[in-house]
Amino acid sequence: MLKYMWLYLKRRPGRILVFIFVVALGVSMSLVISSIFLSFGETRSRIAKINESWITVQYVSESGRDESIDSSLIQVFEDVFGLSDVIPVDIAYLGYNLFGSARANFPVYGIKQTEISRMLRESNAYIAEGTVFAPGTNEIIVSDSFLRASGLDLENVYEEISEMSSKGLYTVVASLAGPSVFGLGPSGISRGKGSFGFLVFAEEGFLIAVENELRLRIIGEGLPVSIEGPVSSRETLERQYASYYLGVFLTNLFVALVFIIALTMLNSVSIRERRKEYAILAAIGHSPGSLKIRLFLESLYQGIAGWILGLLAGGAVLSLFEDRFFTPNGLYIGDSAVSSICTLFIPFTTIVLYQILIGRHLRRDLVGLLKSSEERVGLLKNRFRNVGLPWLQFPLRSDGYRSLFVNIIAFAVLLTVFGSLLSSLTDTVRDSGWLFNRCSYIQTSELEELRLPEEISSKSTAVLPADLLDSDVKLMFGTTKLFIPVVSTEHSRLLSIFDEDPAAGTLYVSRSLFDLIVNGSVRGLDYSSMEVLPSLESHAGVLVEDRIESDGLLVLYDERNLAGEIRRFASEIGQVEVVDRKTFELKIRAETQFMELISSIIIYLQFFVVIIIGVVTVTRVTLARRSEISIRNILGQRRDEIGLLFFGELLLVLLTGAAIGYLLATVCWQIFRSVFLQGLYVSSIVVPETLFRISVMTVIVLLAGVITARYLISKQDPISIIER
Amino acid sequence: MFELKEVALIYETKKQALAALKSTDLKIEKGEEVGIFGPSGSGKSSLLFIMSTLKEPSRGEVKYEGKELTALTPSAKAELRRKEFGFVFQEHFLINHLTVRENILLPLKEKRGARKRLEEITTALGLNKLLKRFPYELSLGQSQRVAVARALIANPKVVFADEPTASLDDENGSRVIELLKSYCSKSGATLILVSHSSEIIGDFRRRLRVENGQVYEVGVNA
Numbered sequence: 001m002l003k004y005m006w007l008y009l010k011r012r013p014g015r016i017l018v019f020i021f022v023v024a025l026g027v028s029m030s031l032v033i034s035s036i037f038l039s040f041g042e043t044r045s046r047i048a049k050i051n052e053s054w055i056t057v058q059y060v061s062e063s064g065r066d067e068s069i070d071s072s073l074i075q076v077f078e079d080v081f082g083l084s085d086v087i088p089v090d091i092a093y094l095g096y097n098l099f100g101s102a103r104a105n106f107p108v109y110g111i112k113q114t115e116i117s118r119m120l121r122e123s124n125a126y127i128a129e130g131t132v133f134a135p136g137t138n139e140i141i142v143s144d145s146f147l148r149a150s151g152l153d154l155e156n157v158y159e160e161i162s163e164m165s166s167k168g169l170y171t172v173v174a175s176l177a178g179p180s181v182f183g184l185g186p187s188g189i190s191r192g193k194g195s196f197g198f199l200v201f202a203e204e205g206f207l208i209a210v211e212n213e214l215r216l217r218i219i220g221e222g223l224p225v226s227i228e229g230p231v232s233s234r235e236t237l238e239r240q241y242a243s244y245y246l247g248v249f250l251t252n253l254f255v256a257l258v259f260i261i262a263l264t265m266l267n268s269v270s271i272r273e274r275r276k277e278y279a280i281l282a283a284i285g286h287s288p289g290s291l292k293i294r295l296f297l298e299s300l301y302q303g304i305a306g307w308i309l310g311l312l313a314g315g316a317v318l319s320l321f322e323d324r325f326f327t328p329n330g331l332y333i334g335d336s337a338v339s340s341i342c343t344l345f346i347p348f349t350t351i352v353l354y355q356i357l358i359g360r361h362l363r364r365d366l367v368g369l370l371k372s373s374e375e376r377v378g379l380l381k382n383r384f385r386n387v388g389l390p391w392l393q394f395p396l397r398s399d400g401y402r403s404l405f406v407n408i409i410a411f412a413v414l415l416t417v418f419g420s421l422l423s424s425l426t427d428t429v430r431d432s433g434w435l436f437n438r439c440s441y442i443q444t445s446e447l448e449e450l451r452l453p454e455e456i457s458s459k460s461t462a463v464l465p466a467d468l469l470d471s472d473v474k475l476m477f478g479t480t481k482l483f484i485p486v487v488s489t490e491h492s493r494l495l496s497i498f499d500e501d502p503a504a505g506t507l508y509v510s511r512s513l514f515d516l517i518v519n520g521s522v523r524g525l526d527y528s529s530m531e532v533l534p535s536l537e538s539h540a541g542v543l544v545e546d547r548i549e550s551d552g553l554l555v556l557y558d559e560r561n562l563a564g565e566i567r568r569f570a571s572e573i574g575q576v577e578v579v580d581r582k583t584f585e586l587k588i589r590a591e592t593q594f595m596e597l598i599s600s601i602i603i604y605l606q607f608f609v610v611i612i613i614g615v616v617t618v619t620r621v622t623l624a625r626r627s628e629i630s631i632r633n634i635l636g637q638r639r640d641e642i643g644l645l646f647f648g649e650l651l652l653v654l655l656t657g658a659a660i661g662y663l664l665a666t667v668c669w670q671i672f673r674s675v676f677l678q679g680l681y682v683s684s685i686v687v688p689e690t691l692f693r694i695s696v697m698t699v700i701v702l703l704a705g706v707i708t709a710r711y712l713i714s715k716q717d718p719i720s721i722i723e724r
Numbered sequence: 725m726f727e728l729k730e731v732a733l734i735y736e737t738k739k740q741a742l743a744a745l746k747s748t749d750l751k752i753e754k755g756e757e758v759g760i761f762g763p764s765g766s767g768k769s770s771l772l773f774i775m776s777t778l779k780e781p782s783r784g785e786v787k788y789e790g791k792e793l794t795a796l797t798p799s800a801k802a803e804l805r806r807k808e809f810g811f812v813f814q815e816h817f818l819i820n821h822l823t824v825r826e827n828i829l830l831p832l833k834e835k836r837g838a839r840k841r842l843e844e845i846t847t848a849l850g851l852n853k854l855l856k857r858f859p860y861e862l863s864l865g866q867s868q869r870v871a872v873a874r875a876l877i878a879n880p881k882v883v884f885a886d887e888p889t890a891s892l893d894d895e896n897g898s899r900v901i902e903l904l905k906s907y908c909s910k911s912g913a914t915l916i917l918v919s920h921s922s923e924i925i926g927d928f929r930r931r932l933r934v935e936n937g938q939v940y941e942v943g944v945n946a
């Protein structure tokens with residue numbers, strides 16, 4: 001048994017190594033990709049983890065602590081708990097971008113200096129470096145992961161209440177190390193405007209009970225406060241990360257599929273090549289069962305070798321990424337044990353498929369196997385014997401081309417589906433600003449009347465009072481913000497998107513936004529009825545109301561550079577928010593960074609794999625036809641004639657396969673999208689990059705085939721071509 | 725027609741060099757009917773390969789109609805094989821994914837007008853009913869007859885046949901030999917036929933025995 005395998009390894013090391021290499025590549029890729037995904041979850045869960053150290057009871061106030069809420073709360077605490085104790089805090093929420101995917105917010109607790117040691121003890125953290133903050137300053141201590149992430153440059157820090165980043169808002173005097181991300185600063189840190197409340201500590205093991213009890217009591221009292229503790233943090237995490245986990249799952253599934261298909265292609269070519277060997281073994285008395293076991297073990301060893309190699313390689317890549325990517329972006333690498341085990345899916349499924357393939361071959365009669373004749377069953381039975389198209393007849397009839405043909409179709413399908421799926425993810429964010437290509441929304445913070453200067457209003461096509469709704473749209477990975485202008489019936493015709501007078505209370509939306517809303521992927525919209533308006537594209541919507549309490553203006557224009565002027569004007573008068581094209585451009589840059597990383601990893605990875613497999617297949621197919629090359633040469637066909645023949649056949653097979661695959665995938669993708677991914681938006685059916693990738697793949701595979709054929713033909717004499 | 729001078733073929737394997745054909749001198753005239761026999765592994769096929777330009781001799785020179793064969797370019801050799809030679813091999817060398825008909829027509833560059841010739845040959849060989857089949861759907865004997873048909877379709881001037889009767893029963897075997905012979909005598913083509921048994925080529929006008937890479941004239945039948 002072992003000896004047999006050793007012999008095979010000695011004879012065909014290339015094949016086994018290619019197989020192991022592809023398994024390893026797949027395993028390491030899915031490990032790395034899921035680690036990247038999961039690190040977002042891990043990082044956020046470390047931020048949420050602080051709620052497992054204590055319970056935060058807080059309320060928002062514009063003018064410092066609210067005496068009456070405070071005293072009611074203290075009453076509640078005193079009433080109920082001898083087990084816990086409480087300190088007053090005010091909280092600033094700082095936010096930073098997690099590699100552009102979404103904002104991560106963490107609390108900085110304003111406390112008395114004397115409470116520092118208590119806080120550190122409860123949260124299992126310690127001061128890794130630096131000094132303690134001084135009372136009455138803006139000095140803070142924050143987790144080192146956050147510091148590493150933003151490189152101590154606080155420009156990227158947002159103070160959540162004012163939603164802006166301001167330089168010199170805080171001075172970091174020390175860094176914290178520990179299991180969770182948070183910060184400490186002097187009391188008064190939210191400067192009279194922000195979150196206030198209490199931290200409730202409890203004896204080991206009582207925290208959950210205390211949280212539940214507090215919740216009951218405080219809700220009973222009807223106090224306008226929120227409570228966060230271990231229970232609610234778990235709930236938040238589950239809600240927040242549902243889409244992340246779907247993302248991890250889908251991405252991994254797709255990656256795994258690419259590799260499983262690729263490996264099965266390799267296996268099927270290898271079975272084809274080894275048919276004779278199986279037949280001879282069977283003929284000299286090996287039962288199909290024992291042959292199957294033998295081949296099963298063979299593929300098992302290869303699979304396990306590839307898996308182990310893949311885990312090692314993936315681990316190496318991850319540790320390389322850790323310094324270059326994770327740490328600089330404030331991300332933690334999560335525990336990869338689960339994802340490591342999940343990667344077993346690739347070799348496991350491949351082995352199972354291999355067994356099925358082998359079973360089909362071994363069930364055939366020995367003579368057929370020995371003659372290496374093509375099995376004509378089911379769908380392919382005699383299919384190509386009398387194809388009506390003579391030019392397609394020859395290539396399709398030859399055994400090898402058929403596997404190449406199927407390969408190319410599968411690969412074109414993969415490239416197309418991936419291309420469409422991934423570009424749809426970024427298209428959605430990019431095009432959600434479609435409506436704002438031709439208008440800007442200006443909002444004042446005060447209720448004062450906003451007057452546009454003459455040079456702006458003269459260049460604009462219309463100016464109308466409007467409000468702006470923002471809502472969250474759930475995308476496949478994370479969420480994005482959608483802005484929907486609210487206009488009055490009186491002014492709505494100015495928008496020139498309506499054919500008839502719009503009805504008040506109606507939300508007019510584009511087709512894809514309609515789908516999204518129906519699916520419940522959009523939150524925070526309030527309307528009485530909804531209608532699809534064909535003149536709206538992408539994810540655009542307009543809400544029409546009878547009257548609006550407008551504190552903003554919608555400026556419509558044809559000249560795009562007016563947007564810049566409006567921005568300049570807004571910043572001159574200060575305190576004004578503007579939503580226009582630029583808003584979305586900035587948003588895209590921030591929000592799609594992560595998706596684009598993942599997309600390009602997947603796209604290039606599978607592109608790479610597809611090409612490797614394509615080249616391997618075409619080489620083997622061509623090598624398998626060496627006897628034909630030789631016969632043709634013996635019968636007097638010149639070498640260049642044979643070369644041309646192979647070139648033509650390959651070209652035909654590849655182009656037809658690629659075209660069929662592309663069309664098939666486009667149709668499947670449209671169906672898939674309308675059934676499973678309603679509202680997912682792709683800006684075009686033909687993604688140019690996809691076509692480009694398919695062509696590159698076709699050309700490379702074609703070249704590989706032609707080169708192999710040339711290599712064979714260049715042999716000294718026709719007899720030695722066969723004798724290889 | 726053929727003139728071999730001190731021709732040798734040496735197979736270099738990793739461990740040793742094996743002389744499949746030792747220094748051989750041989751002359752074959754146009755229209756001759758040459759039978760070559762000898763034990764297995766003696767070098768018969770090797771001799772055939774060299775004469776038919778399928779292998780380069782390691783030493784010596786091979787002339788065909790006064791032309792030095794070894795000096796020809798690969799395409800010139802291919803051209804020569806297509807125009808003047810016909811082959812039947814020990815292993816019949818049919819292309820698996822082409823039908824019998826397509827296999828037979830393979831040596832023809834211009835396939836139009838070949839219908840009559842095809843019918844003639846396939847009738848003579850009893851292949852009429854098999855034309856649409858694929859080689860793996862044939863018995864060995866049938867395959868061999870297809871190979872014979874393919875060898876004769878282009879009206880070659882020389883027919884090389886390596887064990888054309890190996891997998892045929894006596895009756896079919898002698899039919900094939902007769903067909904080859906009658907084709908050659910009618911068209912004045914040269915026939916060079918190899919067989920392990922001297923019986924089959926017993927009535928050939930010229931017979932050569934190959935042993936251990938050496939070629940001996942056995943004598944000319946009257």
Ligand SMILES: Nc1ncnc2c1ncn2[C@@H]1O[C@H](COP(=O)(O)OP(=O)(O)OP(=O)(O)O)[C@@H](O)[C@H]1O
Pocket residue numbers: 723735736737742743744762763764765766767768769770771814920
């Ligand atoms: N590619 C090769 N490499 C090494 N030795 C070879 C090769 N081909 C043939 N031989 C050797 O050359 C010798 C002559 O072979 P050849 O095929 O000419 O014999 P043959 O007379 O045709 O035998 P048979 O009647 O069995 O067909 C044999 O000993 C064979 O082992």
Ligand SMILES: [Mg+2]
Pocket residue numbers: 768769770814886
């Ligand atoms: Mg021989």
